[in-house]
Amino acid sequence: MNYQLGRKNISHKLSQSLLQRLERLGRQLVEEKGRKLVLMEVCGTHTVEYARTGIAGLVGDYIDLRSGPGCPICVTHQNDLDRIFSLARLEDTLIVTFGDLLRVPGSYTTLEQEIARGSRVQICYSPLEAVETAAQNPDTRVVFIAIGFETTAPAIAAAIKLASQQQLTNFWIYPILKRVPPALKALLQHPMGLDGFILPGHVAAVLGRKAFTFMPDFGYPAVVTGFEPLDLLWGLYNLLTLIAEKRQDVGNAYSHVVREEGNKRARLLIEECFAIEPVTRWRGLGLISESGYTLQPLYSHLNACLHFTMEVSAASTDPQCACGLVITGQCTPQQCPLFGRRCTPSTPVGPCMVSPEGACGAHYHYR
Numbered sequence: 001m002n003y004q005l006g007r008k009n010i011s012h013k014l015s016q017s018l019l020q021r022l023e024r025l026g027r028q029l030v031e032e033k034g035r036k037l038v039l040m041e042v043c044g045t046h047t048v049e050y051a052r053t054g055i056a057g058l059v060g061d062y063i064d065l066r067s068g069p070g071c072p073i074c075v076t077h078q079n080d081l082d083r084i085f086s087l088a089r090l091e092d093t094l095i096v097t098f099g100d101l102l103r104v105p106g107s108y109t110t111l112e113q114e115i116a117r118g119s120r121v122q123i124c125y126s127p128l129e130a131v132e133t134a135a136q137n138p139d140t141r142v143v144f145i146a147i148g149f150e151t152t153a154p155a156i157a158a159a160i161k162l163a164s165q166q167q168l169t170n171f172w173i174y175p176i177l178k179r180v181p182p183a184l185k186a187l188l189q190h191p192m193g194l195d196g197f198i199l200p201g202h203v204a205a206v207l208g209r210k211a212f213t214f215m216p217d218f219g220y221p222a223v224v225t226g227f228e229p230l231d232l233l234w235g236l237y238n239l240l241t242l243i244a245e246k247r248q249d250v251g252n253a254y255s256h257v258v259r260e261e262g263n264k265r266a267r268l269l270i271e272e273c274f275a276i277e278p279v280t281r282w283r284g285l286g287l288i289s290e291s292g293y294t295l296q297p298l299y300s301h302l303n304a305c306l307h308f309t310m311e312v313s314a315a316s317t318d319p320q321c322a323c324g325l326v327i328t329g330q331c332t333p334q335q336c337p338l339f340g341r342r343c344t345p346s347t348p349v350g351p352c353m354v355s356p357e358g359a360c361g362a363h364y365h366y367r
């Protein structure tokens with residue numbers, strides 16, 4: 001047997017045994033509580049991976065997995081989307097963005113539709129590509145859409161530093177970067193009937209497990225979890241163990257990646273380039289204090305919000321779209337009246353259906 005096949009076999013056997021232990025514990029807890037356990041997976045990648053690997057279905061008899069505010073595109077407010085579209089309509093301006101944003105509907109259009117109307121939009125895989133594009137096209141105004149959480153912020157900080165070093169005068173950042181811990185705190189203010197949380201492994205890799213130790217103050221156990229099938233099962237098993245032992249603690253089931261203090265270099269880079277915004281708007285969660293990043297005063301000349309005039313449309317989201325409820329765990333995608341009818345991946349009404357990390361898309365494709 002070759003190494004890869006051997007590894008696959010071991011991983012398969014481990015998964016089987018872990019799943020059996022998880023099921024025993026899960027069914028025991030269901031008997032005690034008289035209902036299924038309701039857990040929130042905060043991160044959009046977890047939402048997709050639990051659905052794609054079939055684990056959500058396998059544990060569905062005893063665990064109800066709810067999505068949280070961890071898909072960066074899904075939590076982006078309609079006003080921010082509209083502002084990006086108005087930037088795309090400016091002359092001599094090139095929008096550089098991650099591809100996820102292309103088909104996300106705002107109040108009146110999408111970037112894809114704007115391209116069809118003649119706007120210039122370039123997809124990138126790294127923020128550094130946007131800096132390179134600006135350096136190569138000095139006559140074009142290049143605006144990079146900085147979307148994401150603490151995970152993406154270090155790479156964007158590196159781009160800010162590079163653009164500043166190169167003294168580019170045709171490069172700006174539209175910052176819509178958000179911070180996960182304040183959003184979680186805001187969510188936890190309201191009783192949600194949840195039993196525990198699967199915490200985002202990527203964000204914890206940057207911030208450290210310690211960044212989430214406030215969770216027990218709100219009465220919830222939580223576990224930092226990775227993204228491979230075994231990691232996903234291990235995270236659930238650890239969380240159910242905490243629930244069974246009635247321990248309101250923050251576990252780390254991703255300790256091969258996540259340290260207590262996180263990644264110090266990445267955190268320093270974030271602090272060097274970004275200041276914490278007093279208040280930031282989120283879809284579904286409203287205004288949350290200190291939950292977003294803007295550029296430090298040293299780099300404010302690169303802030304597109306201070307340089308361009310942008311319009312916000314008076315139109316709003318489809319009143320029937322339940323994205324705000326889906327990303328706060330208050331309903332499942334299937335409970336939205338538009339799910340699978342008017343709203344599908346080819347005719348998305350809300351961002352949760354079209355984002356690669358969106359709960360509605362994940363449920364439509366895999367569940």
Ligand code: SF4
Nearest residue numbers: 322323336343350360
């Ligand atoms: S199914 Fe579509 S309309 Fe409904 S919540 Fe999801 S994205 Fe919004």
